[in-house]
Amino acid sequence: xxxxxxxxxxxxxxxxxxxxxxxxxxxxxxxxxxxxxxxxxxxxxxxxxxxxxxxxxxxxxxxxxxxxxxxxxxxxxxxxxxxxxxxxxxxxxxxxxxxxxxxxxxxxxxxxxx
Amino acid sequence: xxxxxxxxxxxxxxxxxxxxxxxxxxxxxxxxxxxxxxxxxxxxxxxxxxxxxxxxxxxxxxxxxxxxxxxxxxxxxxxxxxxxxxxxxxxxxxxxxxxxxxxxxxxxx
Numbered sequence: 261x262x263x264x265x266x267x268x269x270x271x272x273x274x275x276x277x278x279x280x281x282x283x284x285x286x287x288x289x290x291x292x293x294x295x296x297x298x299x300x301x302x303x304x305x306x307x308x309x310x311x312x313x314x315x316x317x318x319x320x321x322x323x324x325x326x327x328x329x330x331x332x333x334x335x336x337x338x339x340x341x342x343x344x345x346x347x348x349x350x351x352x353x354x355x356x357x358x359x360x361x362x363x364x365x366x367x368x369x370x371x372x373x374x
Numbered sequence: 375x376x377x378x379x380x381x382x383x384x385x386x387x388x389x390x391x392x393x394x395x396x397x398x399x400x401x402x403x404x405x406x407x408x409x410x411x412x413x414x415x416x417x418x419x420x421x422x423x424x425x426x427x428x429x430x431x432x433x434x435x436x437x438x439x440x441x442x443x444x445x446x447x448x449x450x451x452x453x454x455x456x457x458x459x460x461x462x463x464x465x466x467x468x469x470x471x472x473x474x475x476x477x478x479x480x481x482x483x
Binding site for chain 1: 405407416461463465469470473474
């Protein structure tokens with residue numbers, strides 16, 4: 261595997277379910293990110309981990325819970341979601357959380373909440 | 375508040391040139407990025423500008439004017455595979471990327 265991978269690619273869940281999204285990067289990077297992408301809206305940054313420490317939580321509801329066990333893996337735990345949480349969830353990584361470092365994105369998980 | 379503006383959609387002809395504009399108002403500036411995103415795929419990095427001027431990379435060029443809060447992405451010799459959304463993003467003073475909503479570029483034969 262190369263680059264940034266995400267599983268599952270598609271997920272349908274009910275509002276009472278609990279599920280987790282997984283992201284893995286094979287680039288030796290130290291920063292990882294979760295974004296939400298809704299149609300015709302800008303990418304919304306949710307969480308940032310830099311050297312395994314959470315550095316950003318952009319007022320994300322507590323029904324989304326991130327976990328970063330090491331610099332290569334990032335999880336997003338989901339519980340009691342709402343239909344408006346349906347979106348594409350993108351994971352990204354970069355060398356560090358600094359100025360010129362570009363972010364490399366995974367293919368995303370298309371989430372539908374019924 | 376922080377804001378990135380770019381046109382929602384543009385149409386161009388195969389073989390032609392197209393310029394996609396981006397204006398921004400952010401708290402601080404640590405560089406501007408352009409990404410390409412094909413439908414159903416991940417965004418991929420195209421360019422990075424931190425100093426004023428034009429950066430050329432093959433068929434793609436990106437321009438920045440920090441005093442005007444303005445950038446553009448110039449695509450030459452358009453090909454059908456260039457049909458995609460183009461995302462403009464600025465790193466603010468906290469090194470957070472602030473994203474525009476993207477410009478959907480449609481290429482016609």
